[in-house]
Amino acid sequence: MIRIQGLTKRYGRFTALEGLDLHVPPGETLVLLGPNGAGKTTAIRALTGQLRPTRGRVELAGVDVWRRPVAAKRLFGYVPDRPYLYGKLSAVELLRFVGRLYRMEGRRIEARIEALLAEFRLERFASALIETYSHGMRQKLTFAAALLPEPRVLIVDEPMVGLDPVAARTVRTLLRTYSKPDRAVLFSTHQMELAEAAADRVALLHEGRLRLLGAPDAVRAQHGDASLEEVFIRLTEDAAQDAAAAPAHPAP
Numbered sequence: 001m002i003r004i005q006g007l008t009k010r011y012g013r014f015t016a017l018e019g020l021d022l023h024v025p026p027g028e029t030l031v032l033l034g035p036n037g038a039g040k041t042t043a044i045r046a047l048t049g050q051l052r053p054t055r056g057r058v059e060l061a062g063v064d065v066w067r068r069p070v071a072a073k074r075l076f077g078y079v080p081d082r083p084y085l086y087g088k089l090s091a092v093e094l095l096r097f098v099g100r101l102y103r104m105e106g107r108r109i110e111a112r113i114e115a116l117l118a119e120f121r122l123e124r125f126a127s128a129l130i131e132t133y134s135h136g137m138r139q140k141l142t143f144a145a146a147l148l149p150e151p152r153v154l155i156v157d158e159p160m161v162g163l164d165p166v167a168a169r170t171v172r173t174l175l176r177t178y179s180k181p182d183r184a185v186l187f188s189t190h191q192m193e194l195a196e197a198a199a200d201r202v203a204l205l206h207e208g209r210l211r212l213l214g215a216p217d218a219v220r221a222q223h224g225d226a227s228l229e230e231v232f233i234r235l236t237e238d239a240a241q242d243a244a245a246a247p248a249h250p251a252p
């Protein structure tokens, strides 16, 4: 459902992402892990058609995101790490606008809005201007907007920022179950517990490269039943030490 092939992104001489290959089949939730600056947001921005890859391809349900941008954008819902919402609209106005962008039928838009405002406990604030919303309320509304058209692919960059415990539980359940039986979810997080709870597989990025890919249980078993957090720290620290030990200017 999500196919990333040889994805490379360079900023001048700096390589943010190098030859990333990932496939997320229908029914799977894949979690992107990695330290700050690993390349997670870069990969997500390339996948959502916001950042042109230096090399490589990204496809959603067989649609090339860069060759067929409009068709690709109909297929996914996206929650960015720093959402931008129009402050002068109310929640309902924003959601209606999103529904029309996706060319949804009017009655379906209204039914979805009602269900999502209830799910995220935003009914009381449905007509309030978004500029009066707290950070967490904006995050919940961003989820509601992403889910409105029931997209086949859900892509989320750092889902938990600012959410209260009730919303966090709703989102955790959503991230685990939304992909079943035939949709795909890809999200990035620094929360290992969330990754363990929601992921069918985790992908660990470090310094722009894929270091590890597998089901959480299998990953832990391969590393002597260490916790996912320990595996993360070992792999990223080992790589940092290898880099420090390597000569600064290797012989050609």
Ligand SMILES: Nc1ncnc2c1ncn2[C@@H]1O[C@H](COP(=O)(O)OP(=O)(O)OP(=O)(O)O)[C@@H](O)[C@H]1O
Binding pocket: 011, 014, 016, 034, 035, 036, 037, 038, 039, 040, 041, 042, 043
């Ligand atoms: N516009 C840019 N110009 C130059 N370098 C950039 C640009 N955007 C990102 N980078 C660099 O690319 C690397 C990967 O950044 P990215 O935002 O993808 O990391 P991340 O894994 O999402 O990190 P975090 O966990 O901190 O959000 C970083 O070293 C970052 O400084």
